[in-house]
Amino acid sequence: MSTFRKMLSLFTTFFKIGLFTFGGGYAMIPLIEREAAEKHHWIEEDEILEIVALAESTPGPIAVNAATFIGCRQAGFLGAFAATFGVVLPSFSVLFLVSLVYDAFAEARAVRYAFFGIRACVVALILRSVIRMAKKCKKSLPAYLIAAGAFAVSVFTDLSAVLIVLAAAVTGLVLALAARKEAKS
Numbered sequence: 001m002s003t004f005r006k007m008l009s010l011f012t013t014f015f016k017i018g019l020f021t022f023g024g025g026y027a028m029i030p031l032i033e034r035e036a037a038e039k040h041h042w043i044e045e046d047e048i049l050e051i052v053a054l055a056e057s058t059p060g061p062i063a064v065n066a067a068t069f070i071g072c073r074q075a076g077f078l079g080a081f082a083a084t085f086g087v088v089l090p091s092f093s094v095l096f097l098v099s100l101v102y103d104a105f106a107e108a109r110a111v112r113y114a115f116f117g118i119r120a121c122v123v124a125l126i127l128r129s130v131i132r133m134a135k136k137c138k139k140s141l142p143a144y145l146i147a148a149g150a151f152a153v154s155v156f157t158d159l160s161a162v163l164i165v166l167a168a169a170v171t172g173l174v175l176a177l178a179a180r181k182e183a184k185s
Contacts, residue, residue: 025062
């Protein structure tokens, strides 16, 4: 496949993901998985968890980071640009258009009901992503304890998500190194 066609494919795929997914990056994960892993085979299905972890660990929106990573893997810098531009263009366009007419329609009952429905759908999409990722996650007591601890800290404190992710990463690293050292003994 030529570089232009690959970039066009990356752009159109991620444009479609950005256009038809509401609710942010977590709501986009199932669509990214279906398009990038199942349809185009740009990544393996079991890699989606690692891509989400990498995208979550770097600054910026998760869908943008995932698009950039997948695009770079497929076609280098230009592929990263095409995928990233594709995933952000719909949101930018919609927000620009909404900003032009928001004041005129913000109090309309139909608009409020539509946003209520969209929010409910987003919760369901995020929950679906959590369940799918949990099924693919390594099953071990330390993994469950780290996940439960991170969840508890995020729910019951105002600690930054970045610090929670870093603490979970350090904890996982320490446990893995300790297990490796114990296995060598």
